[in-house]
Amino acid sequence: MALRVVVVDDSGFFRRRIVEILSADIGIEVVGTAANGQEAIEVVKRLNPDVVTMDIEMPVMDGITAVRRIMAESPRPILMFSTLTTEGAKATLDALDAGAMDFLPKRFSDMAKDEDSAKILLRRRVRALGRTRVQRHAPAPQVERGPGSDTKTPRPAAQAVRLAPKSGTPVRSLRAVLIGTSTGGPVALQEVLKVLPKEFPLPIVLIQHMPASFTPAFAERLNGLCRIAVKEAADGDELKPGWAYLAPGGQQLVLAGGAQARIRIEGSPPGTIYKPSVDMTFSSAVGALRAQVLAVVLTGMGADGRDGARALKAQGAHVWAQDAASSVVFGMPAAVIEAGIADHVFALKEVGPALVKELC
Structure with a gap:
């Protein structure tokens, strides 16, 4: 039909x-x-x-x-x-x-x-x-920050956080959370980030397929909705705990290592489909952060993020994916799940609370 x-x-x-x-x-x-x-x-x-x-x-x-x-x-x-x-x-x-x-x-x-x-x-x-299933929609409420909490100042460099996954795999030391998404991602990211406390102990890197003219407004919106600080990533940004960095549209966000991990904003190699690309950011974390990351793949069309997640997983990183029922388009998370590299599969409403439970 x-x-x-x-x-x-x-x-x-x-x-x-x-x-x-x-x-x-x-x-x-x-x-x-x-x-x-x-x-x-x-x-x-x-x-x-x-x-x-x-x-x-x-x-x-x-x-x-x-x-x-x-x-x-x-x-x-x-x-x-x-x-x-x-x-x-x-x-x-x-x-x-x-x-x-x-x-x-x-x-x-x-x-x-x-x-x-x-x-x-x-x-x-x-x-x-x-092919998607929808329900009646209610807009997400604004987050109440409390007196004086609108001021978001950088905190010291992130320390390693211990994650003991329910799957029973060995405990890892984590330095960052990486989240990749596409179709349905703007609302999904709001759902995940709004539950995180201001003192979230790790930096978060967000890769959302989105035009260049949209990412400044989206970062501003997330910053207003969330307790953590959110900004559009800029070349040279240091990764700080309690901050989320949104990859700018039309470019690539890669991570550089050293004593303090930093963000590099680069152009795209010829033939690159996604700008930004989840695979490119995830893959760069293998060397820059020694794969001491939690990679999360949310709703989206296609398979961007699968290859980068596989490279991270091979080095001992943790990988989470969103489930089919809560995904707007079950493409990107399905690719990760079908490749056998997802440690956990969560409904969207469970991702934020799981981050809090495991990392805070």
């Missing part, structure tokens, strides 16, 4: 274009369209599609409000179309908080190197979302 899709955009030209691209896939049927958020709510109720594509800026009712209503009343996977600007990034993050599952640039030249690749990417994302 074909995947049923509703396309929502106030531009008739863009609606027709998306309909044409999706309809070229025999596994996708566009069953309806809408020109604003209010129409979208009505069309979704009437046609019960498997996936909705949604613009953000529209008359009558904007896309964020429509997403919130749809996810509260008749939840289903929603793919947002966004502009790659600072304001577009903030609006897209708002839409993801409201319950949207994924986003793509509205301008196809920002999506892929050529139009054919962009069309394939769009159809692939829609098909992947069509």
Whole structure:
């Protein structure tokens, strides 16, 4: 049976274009369209599609409000179309908080190197979302920091932390937590990081597939939601406990060793698909941190992170993965699990508490 899709955009030209691209896939049927958020709510109720594509800026009712209503009343996977600007990034993050599952640039030249690749990417994302299961959505509450706790000052270099995994493998000394994710990652990272205490004893490195214009806004948002400090990583940053470093979009974050581990921001080798790449960051930790890390692979499309996790695992590192039921797209964690290198498999809501229990 074909995947049923509703396309929502106030531009008739863009609606027709998306309909044409999706309809070229025999596994996708566009069953309806809408020109604003209010129409979208009505069309979704009437046609019960498997996936909705949604613009953000529209008359009558904007896309964020429509997403919130749809996810509260008749939840289903929603793919947002966004502009790659600072304001577009903030609006897209708002839409993801409201319950949207994924986003793509509205301008196809920002999506892929050529139009054919962009069309394939769009159809692939829609098909992947069509396989997900959703529930009614409630936005995450803000974290109460308490008086004077908004000031986040760097602390001394991280000391090794002992982790005794339930699997019974030998105790390891850890120097950092590395978390890689893609589709569904922005909300997943919020879920994990918001439960960590301000005095979390290790630095955390975050690798999220995201455009360069989005990562500053996302780091700022995480910093406002979490007790730990979060920043977009910069070349030369020292890894400090109680801090999370978000890899900047469009570049690669690698770790350099020495007396004090540091972050290096580099360009991508020719042919690199993901910018940033989870595999590149994970692999760099083998030498830089002597694999004394906990690598966590969360929801995402594809298999980025599997090879890096395998290299870490071979040197004695710990690897966790998110389970299928709580993943928006069970691609990246499935690749790690199927490769036999995951020490633990957790539901998303269990990852943060497990970090606290094992490391604090």
